[in-house]
Amino acid sequence: xxxxxxxxxxxxxxxxxxxxxxxxxxxxxxxxxxxxxxxxxxxxxxxxxxxxxxxxxxxxxxxxxxxxxxxxxxxxxxxxxxxxxxxxxxxxxxxxxxxxxxxxxxxxxxxxxxxxxxxxxxxxxxxxxxxxxxxxxxxxxxxxxxxxxxxxxxxxxxxxxxxxxxxxxxxxxxxxxxxxxxxxxxxxxxxxxxxxxxxxxxxxxxxxxxxxxxxxxxxxxxxxxxxxxxxxxxxxxxxxxxxxxxxxxxxxxxxxxxxxxxxxxxxxxxxxxxxxxxxxxxxxxxxxxxxxxxxxxxxxxxxxxxxxxxxxxxxxxxxxxxxxxxxxxxxxxxxxxxxxxxxxxxxxxxxxxxxxxxxxxxxxxxxxxxxxxxxxxxxxxxxxxxxxxxxxxxxxxxxxxxxxxxxxxxxxx
Amino acid sequence: xxxxxxxxxxxxxxxxxxxxxxxxxxxxxxxxxxxxxxxxxxxxxxxxxxxxxxxxxxxxxxxxxxxxxxxxxxxxxxxxxxxxxxxxxxxxxxxxxxxxxxxxxxxxxxxxxxxxxxxxxxxxxxxxxxxxxxxxxxxxxxxxxxxxxxxxxxxxxxxxxxxxxxxxxxxxxxxxxxxxxxxxxxxxxxxxxxxxxxxxxxxxxxxxxxxxxxxxxxxxxxxxxxxxxxxxxxxxxxxxxxxxxxxxxxxxxxxxxxxxxxxxxxxxxxxxxxxxxxxxxxxxxxxxxxxxxxxxxxxxxxxxxxxxxxxxxxxxxxxxxxxxxxxxxxxxxxxxxxxxxxxxxxxxxxxxxxxxxxxxxxxxxxxxxxxxxxxxxxxxxxxxxxxxxxxxxxxxxxxxxxxxxxxxxxxxx
Numbered sequence: 001x002x003x004x005x006x007x008x009x010x011x012x013x014x015x016x017x018x019x020x021x022x023x024x025x026x027x028x029x030x031x032x033x034x035x036x037x038x039x040x041x042x043x044x045x046x047x048x049x050x051x052x053x054x055x056x057x058x059x060x061x062x063x064x065x066x067x068x069x070x071x072x073x074x075x076x077x078x079x080x081x082x083x084x085x086x087x088x089x090x091x092x093x094x095x096x097x098x099x100x101x102x103x104x105x106x107x108x109x110x111x112x113x114x115x116x117x118x119x120x121x122x123x124x125x126x127x128x129x130x131x132x133x134x135x136x137x138x139x140x141x142x143x144x145x146x147x148x149x150x151x152x153x154x155x156x157x158x159x160x161x162x163x164x165x166x167x168x169x170x171x172x173x174x175x176x177x178x179x180x181x182x183x184x185x186x187x188x189x190x191x192x193x194x195x196x197x198x199x200x201x202x203x204x205x206x207x208x209x210x211x212x213x214x215x216x217x218x219x220x221x222x223x224x225x226x227x228x229x230x231x232x233x234x235x236x237x238x239x240x241x242x243x244x245x246x247x248x249x250x251x252x253x254x255x256x257x258x259x260x261x262x263x264x265x266x267x268x269x270x271x272x273x274x275x276x277x278x279x280x281x282x283x284x285x286x287x288x289x290x291x292x293x294x295x296x297x298x299x300x301x302x303x304x305x306x307x308x309x310x311x312x313x314x315x316x317x318x319x320x321x322x323x324x325x326x327x328x329x330x331x332x333x334x335x336x337x338x339x340x341x342x343x344x345x346x347x348x349x350x351x352x353x354x355x356x357x358x359x360x361x362x363x364x365x366x367x368x369x370x371x372x373x374x375x376x377x378x379x380x381x382x383x384x385x386x387x388x389x390x391x392x393x394x395x396x397x398x399x400x401x402x403x404x405x406x407x408x409x410x411x412x413x
Numbered sequence: 414x415x416x417x418x419x420x421x422x423x424x425x426x427x428x429x430x431x432x433x434x435x436x437x438x439x440x441x442x443x444x445x446x447x448x449x450x451x452x453x454x455x456x457x458x459x460x461x462x463x464x465x466x467x468x469x470x471x472x473x474x475x476x477x478x479x480x481x482x483x484x485x486x487x488x489x490x491x492x493x494x495x496x497x498x499x500x501x502x503x504x505x506x507x508x509x510x511x512x513x514x515x516x517x518x519x520x521x522x523x524x525x526x527x528x529x530x531x532x533x534x535x536x537x538x539x540x541x542x543x544x545x546x547x548x549x550x551x552x553x554x555x556x557x558x559x560x561x562x563x564x565x566x567x568x569x570x571x572x573x574x575x576x577x578x579x580x581x582x583x584x585x586x587x588x589x590x591x592x593x594x595x596x597x598x599x600x601x602x603x604x605x606x607x608x609x610x611x612x613x614x615x616x617x618x619x620x621x622x623x624x625x626x627x628x629x630x631x632x633x634x635x636x637x638x639x640x641x642x643x644x645x646x647x648x649x650x651x652x653x654x655x656x657x658x659x660x661x662x663x664x665x666x667x668x669x670x671x672x673x674x675x676x677x678x679x680x681x682x683x684x685x686x687x688x689x690x691x692x693x694x695x696x697x698x699x700x701x702x703x704x705x706x707x708x709x710x711x712x713x714x715x716x717x718x719x720x721x722x723x724x725x726x727x728x729x730x731x732x733x734x735x736x737x738x739x740x741x742x743x744x745x746x747x748x749x750x751x752x753x754x755x756x757x758x759x760x761x762x763x764x765x766x767x768x769x770x771x772x773x774x775x776x777x778x779x780x781x782x783x784x785x786x787x788x789x790x791x792x793x794x795x796x797x798x799x800x801x802x803x804x805x806x807x808x809x810x811x812x813x814x815x816x817x818x819x820x821x822x823x824x825x826x
Contacts, residue, residue, distance in 0.1 A: 005465050006702070008466075009462075010461055010483075011485070013461060016458075017456060017509060018455060018456060018516065021457050037758050037763050038765065043431060046423065047491075047521060047523070048423055066484075068481030088418075089420075089428055100767070130768070141768075238749070238754075239755050240759070289417065289418055291417070321449055322454075334550055334651065335648070335650065337651070351450075352453075355546040355548040356547055370454075
């Protein structure tokens with residue numbers, strides 16, 4: 001005999017029961033629909049990578065990678081994002097890929113982070129990337145993707161914040177910040193909204209000398225004037241992205257080390273869900289796997305974070321999955337019932353059978369609990385009349401009719 | 414400076430470039446479509462589980478679980494299948510779930526197996542399960558799902574082999590086989606097709622005494638007569654599953670320890686892809702996580718295996734993803750081009766822009782490589798005429814017309 005094992009999920013990991021999962025799949029489907037409308041092609045990379053593929057790309061966040069030794073004593077890691085594996089893929093298949101390479105991938109990633117509200121150790125990202133393009137029109141497309149996805153999902157009050165790493169890099173040059181200082185300062189500025197002005201100042205003072213600190217503070221307070229951002233705006237206008245859904249914000253720098261140009265982040269005002277996704281240009285990432293420098297820009301939607309927000313905003317799935325419950329009126333009717341079930345499904349009507357023989361009250365309660373709108377019954381009465389009874393479970397009305405007629409009615413309703 | 418990292422995937426892991434991935438997604442979409450038509454609801458469980466959740470359920474295959482210690486010193490494992498996590502889920506949320514619980518999940522699983530043709534260490538399973546039902550009509554639905562999915566995907570020559578563990582259990586009782594002996598014999602019979610008669614005999618002789626060995630041999634050679642299978646056949650008739658797509662086969666026992674009743678396996682004759690999926694009844698699995706015995710039956714499609722087979726059978730995706738390439742005739746037309754792009758997409762036409770300014774020949778070659786059927790051009794000529802040029806890239810014909818007319822034509826073609 002096996003001892004009973006306590007049924008439980010790991011800290012930071014989450015199960016999705018049908019109601020939530022259906023909404024989660026709707027988000028995933030919408031992302032995919034938009035990506036394909038925008039001409040992106042799907043790719044897939046494994047969950048596990050050689051650890052060396054993942055390291056030295058994320059900065060201090062690298063310590064959050066789930067890593068271990070596999071049975072062949074290889075150092076492996078669960079992917080931390082979908083961007084670094086893409087850079088690996090681009091380099092590995094550079095002779096098979098047609099450039100410009102426009103791809104999407106919707107998949108789970110893993111981070112050993114401290115779980116917080118809407119923040120899990122396993123979560124799904126929907127990523128679109130354009131590889132092999134320098135033009136800012138590609139960056140504009142990434143921003144347009146957020147707009148189109150959020151609009152279709154009915155997300156309220158979202159804002160896309162845009163900046164360029166080059167803006168800060170220029171300042172870093174003026175203030176003579178070293179590579180480590182620049183990366184450090186960027187990570188602190190990225191956390192500004194989370195940690196607040198005071199703590200950000202304290203951390204910046206640790207990384208910078210007095211003059212540099214003053215320079216950075218002044219820079220963050222001043223409005224900037226940056227030609228790249230104006231060009232981006234022009235393209236966003238062309239793509240039909242309204243002016244009021246995006247804003248240029250110098251504090252958006254994105255924490256990961258690999259960004260090199262435009263960076264963007266989507267969020268919702270007055271929400272405690274933080275970032276709903278981010279992205280940017282990473283023109284030097286592919287180079288880490290090959291001798292070639294390949295331009296690239298990408299965007300990512302945090303699917304589970306977005307799900308949390310949509311549930312908070314009161315989004316519901318309007319349609320139940322199953323339309324008809326074929327009821328079980330006893331073992332003598334099983335075959336006939338299954339035949340009816342088959343007819344309904346052949347007509348494209350999502351239907352199921354109540355397999356076990358239980359009293360009709362229990363079967364109706366099951367249909368009600370699952371929001372199934374119709375029931376079809378076949379018993380002695382119906383057999384005699386050579387028909388089936390169709391019951392509208394909301395209106396509590398029923399009629400006995402021929403099967404083809406029932407199929408027709410149910411298909412239309 | 415970072416050293417360059419060699420771009421490579423782990424042994425037994427696979428990348429999918431767009432062409433393959435589009436077919437893989439078609440398989441996944443078809444499974445989901447059929448599951449939903451049959452009234453199954455989606456669920457999702459994490460990739461990582463407490464190791465104790467996964468152990469003592471798979472028999473000797475347990476050694477193939479990817480396991481490690483996480484940062485909190487917990488013993489964790491990557492899921493080996495989707496069935497054991499489902500049993501954990503059912504027990505954990507038994508008060509929230511409506512029974513009968515009909516769910517599906519399409520997700521990756523990991524097994525540290527020796528990679529072979531069509532056999533990977535990471536692969537995607539499409540599972541449907543019915544929990545809380547004893548009736549064999551539920552088992553019949555699982556078989557019907559295979560039929561419907563394979564039919565829709567145009568898979569040729571598939572066969573669903575069906576048996577019941579109870580058939581062998583009855584024999585085991587007659588031959589006085591202990592629990593370990595029964596499990597051992599089942600694992601050997603499961604591998605029969607792979608290892609051959611001689612090796613199977615050798616292994617069986619190791620596990621059984623002479624009398625038991627003779628009894629098992631005789632049993633496997635004889636035709637059986639089993640009432641449960643007749644009942645199943647009746648239901649399959651009702652569900653419209655043709656007689657010639659399934660067969661009762663005593664050698665189908667499925668290797669995993671948790672099966673308790675019906676077992677089934679789908680494969681294609683004269684193919685080296687082995688099993689395309691399997692399933693069966695596992696009435697005692699939920700019990701391992703709670704004191705309650707809960708009946709359950711499920712089926713699983715091996716998505717990547719099926720992909721390999723379909724590629725071998727010559728399946729191609731008929732439609733390219735992108736329909737229109739908006740060409741880049743110079744920086745002065747970018748905004749106008751993006752506006753056209755936006756109009757096309759608003760009309761639901763999958764379109765993309767050639768971001769970087771390259772000569773038209775390169776742009777045409779890109780469209781050709783990706784099988785994009787139409788191009789839209791806007792340059793000086795078109796601006797003067799207040800129109801756009803639509804080019805049919807297959808017929809190599811083009812005409813300059815007004816944008817709304819172009820949108821209309823492209824939408825219909």
